[in-house]
Amino acid sequence: MxxxxxxxxxxxxxxxxxxxxxxxxxxLDHLNPAMIEFAGRMEMAFIATADGAGAADCSFRAGPPGFLHVLDERRIAYPEYRGNGVHASLGNIRENPNIGILLIDFFRDRIGLHINGRARVVADAEFRAEFCGLPVESRPGRRPELWVEVEIEEAYVHCRKHIPGMRQVVTDRPWGTDDVRGKGGDYFGVRADRAAGVGR
Known part of the structure; x- marks a missing residue:
């Protein structure tokens, strides 16, 4: 709208x-078959939320193809894994259910899909009781703790003219690790700067 x-x-x-x-x-106010196929093969999503006062946050979610589950033409869901404990996106959804999801295919078709709607947070056990057949992960860091279910209000194309072409590289990444170095450590130097009294 x-x-x-x-x-x-x-x-x-x-x-x-x-x-x-x-x-x-x-x-559209739903996903058509082409959009369902597209969403089902995505490995990443950009998630936009805002709190009750309108302060915005953009976050990133990723997983194997199909991690974004199309429940039907009007509902999708994605898993929430163990993270840094901040719960910025989930906290926003608790205050304000409006959500924007951007899916981009950088590798094959160089096209994007916007999905906007209203989200709710669901416990893993409750979600699995309602939707049987969801994959079960053996590694702790890859087990969903919660799910975000989205009732779709808008779905539309993101044109390809400014989407860069990229090459997909298969790497062995430490999925779900709590190892500081494996997660990226203090990559931007914030902790080190604060310890040194810089940029307080």
């Missing part, structure tokens, strides 16, 4: 006809 801000800017910049054509030709 286009916002008041979108409408006003379209009028201001003379793009109203172009925007209406996009809404008419590309915007």
């Amino acid at each position: 286009n916002s008041t801000g979108e409408y006003l800017l379209q009028c201001e910049y003379g793009t109203r006809d172009r925007a209406e054509r996009f809404y008419r030709d590309q915007l």
Whole structure:
């Protein structure tokens, strides 16, 4: 659903006809079969949430192809694994269920899919009781602790003209590790700087 801000800017910049054509030709309130296939092969997703006051957060989720589960044409879900304990995205969803998900294929088709909707957080046991046949992971770091279920309100294409082509590289990554070095450690030097009294 286009916002008041979108409408006003379209009028201001003379793009109203172009925007209406996009809404008419590309915007759905569900996933069509091509979108379902696309979502089912993605290995990463960018997640946008905001708290009750509107402060925004963007996060990244990843997993094997199919980690984003299409439950039906109007619902998708993704697992939440053990993380840093902050729960920024989940905390936002508790205050404000609106969520945006961006899926991008950088490797094969160089195209993206936006999915916007309303999310709820569900315990793993409760989710599995409702949806049988979900994969069971043996490694602790790969076992979902929670699920985010999204009721879809909008689904539409993200055009390819600015999506860079990338080459997929298979690496042995320490999935689910609690090892500091395996997780990236103090890559940006924040802890080291604070210990040295820099940038407080």
